[in-house]
Amino acid sequence: MLKHLLKLLVLVFFVSCGGVTMLERKDVAGLYEKTFIAQIDQIKEIYRQGKIKEALEKLHAIDEGKLKDPEKALRRNLIGVVYFSQENFEQAIYNFNMGLTTSGQDYFLSGQIKLNLASSYFKLGLHDKASEILKDIPDDSLSLSEAQKAHKLATKIADVTGNFYLGATAAAKMLPVSSTLVEIKNDPSFEILLGYFNKLTATEKKVVIEEVLKNHALLASYIAYLEAERSFFIGDKTEASRLLEFAKTQSGNSVEIQELVKNFESRSENFSKVNATLIAVILPLSGKNAEFGQRALMGIDSALKEVNAIHGKPGHGKQSAKRAEEIKIIVRDSQGLGSVGSRQVAELIENNNVVAVIGGLVPKEAEKEYFEAKKHGTVFLSLSSLFIPRDQKDYLLLEIPGSIEGQMAALFSDNFLNSVGKRAGIVYPQSEMGQAYLDEFWRKAEAHGVEVTGASSYQVMETDFRPIVQLMLGLKYPNMREEEYDLLSRIHVLEKTNMRRIQTLPPEVDFDWVFVPAYPKEALQIIPTFAYFDAYKMKFIGGPSWRSEIIAKSSSKAQKLFFIGDTVSEVSEEFSKSFFKEHQTYPKLIELRCYDGLKILAGILANQSFASRDEFDTYWRGREKLVGLTGSWGLSEGLWLKAMASLGFDHGEILELSSRKKN
Numbered sequence: 138m139l140k141h142l143l144k145l146l147v148l149v150f151f152v153s154c155g156g157v158t159m160l161e162r163k164d165v166a167g168l169y170e171k172t173f174i175a176q177i178d179q180i181k182e183i184y185r186q187g188k189i190k191e192a193l194e195k196l197h198a199i200d201e202g203k204l205k206d207p208e209k210a211l212r213r214n215l216i217g218v219v220y221f222s223q224e225n226f227e228q229a230i231y232n233f234n235m236g237l238t239t240s241g242q243d244y245f246l247s248g249q250i251k252l253n254l255a256s257s258y259f260k261l262g263l264h265d266k267a268s269e270i271l272k273d274i275p276d277d278s279l280s281l282s283e284a285q286k287a288h289k290l291a292t293k294i295a296d297v298t299g300n301f302y303l304g305a306t307a308a309a310k311m312l313p314v315s316s317t318l319v320e321i322k323n324d325p326s327f328e329i330l331l332g333y334f335n336k337l338t339a340t341e342k343k344v345v346i347e348e349v350l351k352n353h354a355l356l357a358s359y360i361a362y363l364e365a366e367r368s369f370f371i372g373d374k375t376e377a378s379r380l381l382e383f384a385k386t387q388s389g390n391s392v393e394i395q396e397l398v399k400n401f402e403s404r405s406e407n408f409s410k411v412n413a414t415l416i417a418v419i420l421p422l423s424g425k426n427a428e429f430g431q432r433a434l435m436g437i438d439s440a441l442k443e444v445n446a447i448h449g450k451p452g453h454g455k456q457s458a459k460r461a462e463e464i465k466i467i468v469r470d471s472q473g474l475g476s477v478g479s480r481q482v483a484e485l486i487e488n489n490n491v492v493a494v495i496g497g498l499v500p501k502e503a504e505k506e507y508f509e510a511k512k513h514g515t516v517f518l519s520l521s522s523l524f525i526p527r528d529q530k531d532y533l534l535l536e537i538p539g540s541i542e543g544q545m546a547a548l549f550s551d552n553f554l555n556s557v558g559k560r561a562g563i564v565y566p567q568s569e570m571g572q573a574y575l576d577e578f579w580r581k582a583e584a585h586g587v588e589v590t591g592a593s594s595y596q597v598m599e600t601d602f603r604p605i606v607q608l609m610l611g612l613k614y615p616n617m618r619e620e621e622y623d624l625l626s627r628i629h630v631l632e633k634t635n636m637r638r639i640q641t642l643p644p645e646v647d648f649d650w651v652f653v654p655a656y657p658k659e660a661l662q663i664i665p666t667f668a669y670f671d672a673y674k675m676k677f678i679g680g681p682s683w684r685s686e687i688i689a690k691s692s693s694k695a696q697k698l699f700f701i702g703d704t705v706s707e708v709s710e711e712f713s714k715s716f717f718k719e720h721q722t723y724p725k726l727i728e729l730r731c732y733d734g735l736k737i738l739a740g741i742l743a744n745q746s747f748a749s750r751d752e753f754d755t756y757w758r759g760r761e762k763l764v765g766l767t768g769s770w771g772l773s774e775g776l777w778l779k780a781m782a783s784l785g786f787d788h789g790e791i792l793e794l795s796s797r798k799k800n
Contacts, residue, residue: 168207168243177215184219193219210240214250221257229257248278252287264294268303276310285311292329302341304333309349312356318393321356322528323576325583331774334360350387358388362397363775369401410490411750414462416738417469417485419496419506424473426499429727433498433520434468435720436731439712441466444739464739467491471498475505482509482517492742492753495734497521500570507534514750516757518734520727522681524573527580532758532775535737537730539768539779541577544680544701546773547781548652549581556783556794557676557699558649562591562609564663565654574654574680590648599659606666611645650676650699657685664691664698684726684784684791692786699794703767704782712766726767733765 176199184192196216201209213236220229233254240247251274258267271291276284288307295304308330312321321327334345342364350357365380381398388394418437420430445463467485471478478496485491494510497503497519504525510517511533518535527542536543547553563578565571571594582589591609595602651667653660657679664677676697679688683700692698703726712732716724724732741760747753763770763777770777783794 168205169211170205170208173204173208177211180215189219189223206239206241207243207246210236210238210243210246210250212236213239214246214253217250217253217257221253221260224260226257226260230254230261233257244275244278245280248274249283252279252283252290255287256290259290259294264298268294268298268300292333295333301333301336302345305330305337305345306348308333309345309353309356312353314353316355318355318359318391319526319528321359323526323580325580328580328584328774330360331363346383354387354389355391355394358384358391358394359397361387362394362401366401366775411492411747411753412490413492413742413747413753414464415489415491416464416466416735416742417482417489417491417494417496418466418735419469419471419478419481419494419502420498421473421502422468422470426473429498430470432725432727433731435716436724436728437466437495437735439716439719439728440732440735441739444736444743447743464742466735471496471502471506473499473502475502478502479505479509482506482515483513486510486513486515491515492747492750493518493738495520495731495738497523500524514754516738516754518738520730520734524569526573527577527776530776532772532777535734535763535770535777536779537734537765537767538681539701539703539781540776541573542776543770543778543781545574545577545581546778547701547783548578548678549585549587550783553783553794554585554587557678559586560588560590560647560649562593562648562651563589563654564593564595564605564609564651566597566659567594568597571654574652578652578654591651595663600662602663602666603669606663606670606672609651610667610670610672611647646672646675650678652678654680656682657688661687661691681781689786689789689791692789698786700784701781702784704769704780704793729767733767737763737765 180192180195183195193216196212196219199212201212204212213232217229217232217236220226220232233250236250237247237254240250251270255267255270255274258264258270267290271287271294274287279287288311291307292304292311295301295307308326311326312324312330316324334342337345346357346361346364349360361380362384365377365384368374368380369377381402384394385398418434420433421427422430422434441464467489469478469481469485471481482494482496485494493516494506495518496506497517498521500521500523503519503521503523507517507519507523508529511531514533516533516535518537520537522536522538522540523530523534524541530540530542561582563575565575565578575592575594579589581587593605593608595605599605653663655663660677660679660683667673667675674697676699679698679700681700681702683698684702688698688700712729713723716722716728741756745756747756758772761771768782769780771780772778784791785794786792
């Protein structure tokens with residue numbers, strides 16, 4: 138009943154927009170008699186009361202013979218909207234078409250009717266007809282909200298028909314013209330635009346850029362810049378140069394675009410000096426994280442010895458036909474400080490011409506070290522995930538544990554959503570990590586049609602999560618549910634009570650699952666709090682840190698625990714044995730990840746010869762996939778994303794979602 142009422146309210150608002158908003162425009166105000174408007178307002182009030190049949194009868198009862206042409210058109214439009222809401226699309230189309238025969242004097246009403254008509258044809262599966270009508274609607278005949286509906290409809294048609302040109306131009310129009318470059322990058326419509334754009338032919342891309350330029354110079358310039366990058370790294374330097382010049386000249390006074398082009402041109406010029414056998418390793422070998430730094434170094438050392446044994450000098454294994462020199466590393470101590478680590482990165486790139494950098498064992502160090510490597514156009518393999526905005530990352534960054542973007546790609550994959558549902562909630566910490574998760578979670582939810590029905594945050598070091606969970610379950614403000622409270626309180630009077638807290642109001646569980654990007658100790662305080670408020674058998678999903686003993690031990694009490702994590706292959710068992718033989722200790726995840734980082738880089742360098750940084754950069758970006766013990770990485774929309782697995786707990790055992798036992 139509630140959903141029906143919400144649908145009704147939305148429709149009433151739409152009908153209101155078809156009449157009142159239109160009448161506020163001075164150039165059409167004289168087209169409608171006051172008595173007619175009063176009559177329409179009366180019918181809308183009847184409709185608001187849920188008397189749909191009566192409202193329709195009164196609309197039909199209006200004598201068209203006594204109406205002006207615009208009034209006839211408005212009446213037909215409203216009748217069509219009512220039929221559309223009842224999914225009687227044939228009658229809706231008939232009335233919309235009749236409305237168009239007399240709407241010529243009202244430019245704005247004509248645009249609205251055409252949009253309604255296109256929507257009706259789309260509902261009937263007549264996509265070409267819907268597309269034809271959309272093309273006939275002038276942009277300035279629609280309000281901003283109506284124009285957004287038209288563009289979204291065009292993208293739906295593009296998805297069904299495979300008309301990526303239509304999808305790209307429509308998605309471009311969904312982006313506000315006044316937006317900054319950062320706003321463009323973070324807008325979900327931009328991801329949709331790139332999805333269509335990347336599927337176009339070279340000729341179609343040029344046409345789209347020119348089309349976008351008519352209304353949004355900044356957007357057109359940025360698309361051209363991204364295409365210039367792509368052209369450069371596939372070896373088409375001429376096209377890259379043309380696109381960069383276009384971006385510079387057409388972006389107007391955009392400092393952002395000018396800086397991007399300048400940095401790219403500078404980076405391209407400096408892609409010459411490189412020692413293709415030398416890798417920088419920056420680790421905290423002193424300070425509070427020294428123990429982890431030493432463990433990381435063991436993983437890196439194991440990978441280095443293995444690669445050189447296969448590809449190195451005679452006597453150390455099979456000689457590589459392409460590499461006569463051993464791969465070497467230069468190790469520097471970050472002292473646990475990002476400022477020290479970033480300085481070491483700059484010195485090793487500028488003075489030693491290292492081909493790439495491995496570092497960032499902890500997020501704070503990773504951020505500063507990556508930005509320094511990025512500034513020098515050098516590949517950076519981070520040993521921890523970075524909690525920075527998506528638009529600040531690029532292909533030079535490879536996050537060995539997996540990135541937030543990679544985790545969200547797995548979380549919002551069709552396979553996972555089909556298993557857990559498309560209504561989601563999120564409980565996240567008020568920190569850089571929490572904000573990074575929230576931003577990407579929200580962006581992906583919008584892009585994949587997932588309804589976010591609850592979002593709640595908590596302070597770092599929080600110990601009482603009851604208020605947070607109450608908010609998620611609709612129990613925070615009981616006065617808003619007074620009628621329900623009164624009814625249930627009378628029922629509870631008749632029941633026996635015991636020592637357990639009585640939850641007078643039942644929780645409102647309007648989500649299929651809750652994402653909790655918290656560390657295990659916090660998660661094990663948050664999850665039981667839902668049961669405390671009588672919300673049972675819920676699905677909770679965490680990040681890679683949930684691969685822990687304390688979560689596993691608790692899983693027998695909560696069968697609905699999932700997490701997005703590494704896919705550690707069976708090969709790691711063989712690695713563990715050889716690692717133990719050399720270091721007298723078994724490797725944990727940190728050693729595996731560090732082994733992966735060095736092995737991926739050294740494996741490339743040992744099998745290829747690179748005369749310049751330019752050559753290595755081109756090869757690096759041209760790789761479709763990188764594979765290691767802890768997973769694989771693919772380049773998607775300019776970022777390396779790790780293929781994360783959807784995992785679950787079953788009585789303490791970790792299983793992939795596809796093989797997890799059904800409850």
